[in-house]
Amino acid sequence: MRMNLLRQGTLAVMLLAAPMALTACDKKGPAERAGEKIDDAAEKTGDKLEDARDKAGEAVKDLRDKADDAVEKAKDDKK
Numbered sequence: 866m867r868m869n870l871l872r873q874g875t876l877a878v879m880l881l882a883a884p885m886a887l888t889a890c891d892k893k894g895p896a897e898r899a900g901e902k903i904d905d906a907a908e909k910t911g912d913k914l915e916d917a918r919d920k921a922g923e924a925v926k927d928l929r930d931k932a933d934d935a936v937e938k939a940k941d942d943k944k
Contacts, residue, residue, distance in 0.1 A: 893901075
């Protein structure tokens with residue numbers, strides 16, 4: 866009987882402690898916060914690199930168009 870009471874008490878303590886233990890998991894430690902900051906910085910850097918790539922692509926297209934126009938003009942002037 867005493868053993869059964871001890872098991873029931875232990876089970877009750879474990880059931881009461883489980884929600885508190887799970888709640889503690891929601892708190893972020895310094896390493897987790899630092900990791901999130903690194904992730905955010907990497908994402909922002911990636912976005913800026915994409916923007917720079919797009920702008921460079923547009924600049925190359927503009928230069929190509931200008932070069933094509935200059936070639937066409939040179940052909941027309943030669944005739």
